[in-house]
Amino acid sequence: MSTGPLLRLDSVNKVFPGGSVGLDSISLSIERGEFLSLLGSSGCGKTTTLRIIAGFEMPTSGRVFLDERDITPLRPFDRPVNTVFQDYALFPNMNVQENIAFGLTLRGISGRERLRKVKEALELVGLPDKAEARVGSLSGGQRQRVALARALVCEPQLLLLDEPLSALDASLREHMQNELKRLQKELGTTFVMVTHDQTEALSISDRIAVMNKGHIEQIADPATLYDRPASRFVAGFIGTTNLLSGVYLQRETSGIRFQLTGDWRPVVTASTELAAMPGTALTLAIRPEDIIRMKPGAPDSFSGTISSIAFHGHSLRLLVKLGNTDLWVDMPRDRADMDVREGAMIELGLRPGACCPLLAA
Ligand SMILES: Nc1ncnc2c1ncn2[C@@H]1O[C@H](COP(=O)(O)OP(=O)(O)OP(=O)(O)O)[C@@H](O)[C@H]1O
Ligand SMILES: [Mg+2]
CATH class of the missing domain: 2.40.50.140 (Nucleic acid-binding proteins)
Structure with a gap:
């Protein structure tokens, strides 16, 4: 393992078929154990950035490095990266523990080892008694925790979260923000979270990349963004x-x-x-x-x-x-x-x- 950043995007561009520009020369380094948020309004390229990191989308030009290894050509499953999707994307025909075990099975982990890891993951997200529950019987917040457990159980080096809390009401959302931050610090996993909610980004991130029209306007810790915005856009967007x-x-x-x-x-x-x-x-x-x-x-x-x-x-x-x-x-x-x-x-x-x-x- 090198001592440099965990993830590095080097001049990543994305032009979609038909010519719409998703990303315009994004360069970004993410440190190990960091909680980084991508913040910006609708259509600014947050999800596209996440999908390129995860490998679901290929950049038009530019490279993606993990531990200084060029992973640009790797398929999603060959990357030590997991994603929690905005709609959770749980399998409705499986119960909670089957959902969580799915990724382990894909990686050839079975039997007692798999059971142990699933149990640990459920405890981590505070749902130890929901192993047998059907996904349809869970509340929004519980589904979100299952999605988190499913992503964390494979012990990714990097966890990507796309608007993970947007479906929750205000009080549950604040509670889950604290939970996310606590989990992230406890596990030491690097989190990259997409949000369009500045209060959320300011309250839980170590650093925030403020995005606008496919590029990064400023990347800094919350207090610096608030006190010393680098552009009119950031000054107007934050607070x-x-x-x-x-x-x-x-x-x-x-x-x-x-x-x-x-x-x-x-x-x-x-x-x-x-x-x-x-x-x-x-x-x-x-x-x-x-x-x-x-x-x-x-x-x-x-x-x-x-x-x-x-x-x-x-x-x-x-x-x-x-x-x-x-x-x-x-x-x-x-x-x-x-x-x-x-x-x-x-x-x-x-x-x-x-x-x-x-x-x-
Ligand atoms: N598959 C696609 N084909 C064509 N254009 C796309 C595609 N995916 C995204 N785009 C365009 O790229 C730009 C960035 O989209 P992206 O989904 O990354 O935005 P976002 O910041 O996640 O927005 P939101 O907050 O609404 O989810 C938008 O203009 C969008 O229309
Ligand atoms: Mg999006």
């Missing part, structure tokens, strides 16, 4: 953000000062790195939680009109109008007094120390 046009004024000890453009012209100070000349036009990405309530007349404060209020549990999300600019503002509920209501004026400013990523204008 809620205000993308505002501004001009770099000057550097001061407290940070970098910007004049926001449009008919709304407050000056904001951001603590961030910037290699640009004063006068440069840029886009600032400001998170709703970085905009806070200020006392009227406070330095660098600005005022707007609350046009809507949404209840978010621990906070309220306000839409505040400043001229023609709409601004999302998250306000902790204990800071929302009686005067926070639709139509009211509100004085705002940037949280001290807020780091607003700067993107090309």
Whole structure:
């Protein structure tokens, strides 16, 4: 076993018959024991990437390496990779343990050894008493666990999961997210999960590859993606953000000062790195939680009109109008007094120390 990445995609392209482009030069390294998510909206190429890793699809060009061995020409069953499909793809005519044993039988494992492994897998996913159950009698969450057990029982080096939780309701989904993460850490298996749900990706992944139109926009850990998005696309896709046009004024000890453009012209100070000349036009990405309530007349404060209020549990999300600019503002509920209501004026400013990523204008 080499010490490099477990899996490496090198300039993988996929053009489907008829000319539709599935993937546009994807290069990606996945470390051993890593939980990596492929995140992006419908049609961006997540499933295609997974199918190429699994061997169900051939790249038009580019190579796939596992342990630095070129596996591009290998058939799916010749790869130490297993897939949990979006619809689970369980065999309806088999019971739970027959489903789980199927892959072992294919690999020539039989008798006591097979039984032992099936039992272990069922315990791992918390279904030890469901061995004899028919697939049709299971709930969505239980089916998902059986699909996981079936994929894990063959001890793949790499487990691929295509939207494995999308059919589950919100509470079961959160529970299964924790289960998936726990299982992955316990087994030390490398997981690549496809999801279009950013909250899910942010909460369980070690790293996330944000995909857009067949290419990777940014690959990073959740906090880096959230705090330092590399492009407007990522800034807009991960969480809620205000993308505002501004001009770099000057550097001061407290940070970098910007004049926001449009008919709304407050000056904001951001603590961030910037290699640009004063006068440069840029886009600032400001998170709703970085905009806070200020006392009227406070330095660098600005005022707007609350046009809507949404209840978010621990906070309220306000839409505040400043001229023609709409601004999302998250306000902790204990800071929302009686005067926070639709139509009211509100004085705002940037949280001290807020780091607003700067993107090309
Ligand atoms: N077999 C195919 N033939 C032609 N085009 C295809 C084929 N499979 C995928 N595509 C196209 O490739 C692009 C990427 O598809 P893919 O299924 O990878 O998207 P995805 O990110 O998984 O989307 P979703 O979230 O909807 O599952 C899409 O434009 C799709 O129409
Ligand atoms: Mg898909």
